[in-house]
Amino acid sequence: MAPAKAPLFLARRSYRLRRVMDALRLLPLLGLVLFVLPGFFVLRPAHVAVLGLYLFAVWAGLIVVTAILSRRLEHVLAEAGTQPEDRDD
Template sequence: MTPPRQPLFVAPPIYRSRRLRDAARILPVVGAVLMLVPMLWEPGPGGARSTARDGIYLFVLWGALIVAARLLAPRLDELPPDTDPDEG
């Protein structure tokens, strides 16, 4: 006789908590990739790059990453029901 299998799906609060932690883990990677985007832009006429445009992009991206981290951080502290804080 085979033992009963674990359920395929987890409870929604646990699922949301895991996806939120995944988003917090991937945020720095996405930010690093997006910081490299200005290197892919075409130079302007005469082959010169627009440092003003690049700088504005980087500061807006930096601010957006700060806001995203600020929105994610408070909810990372909340534990979903039926979880043990000592579990990894």
């Protein structure tokens, strides 16, 4: 008799938890790219104000996205009945 195979797909809770954690881990990299992006363009003095608004919008957007993802992570962890692990990956 052949041994039982592991399920092909992950459980929804662990899948959601991993995707939210992956998104939170990639957020600083996205922020870095968005902050460095204007440095590749030649700025005229008239565009400095626009650059300031852009950087403020990116900064505020990162805060909002982080808040949304952290609340989602809390929701997924509460649904699973677990606490976040302190892992050294």
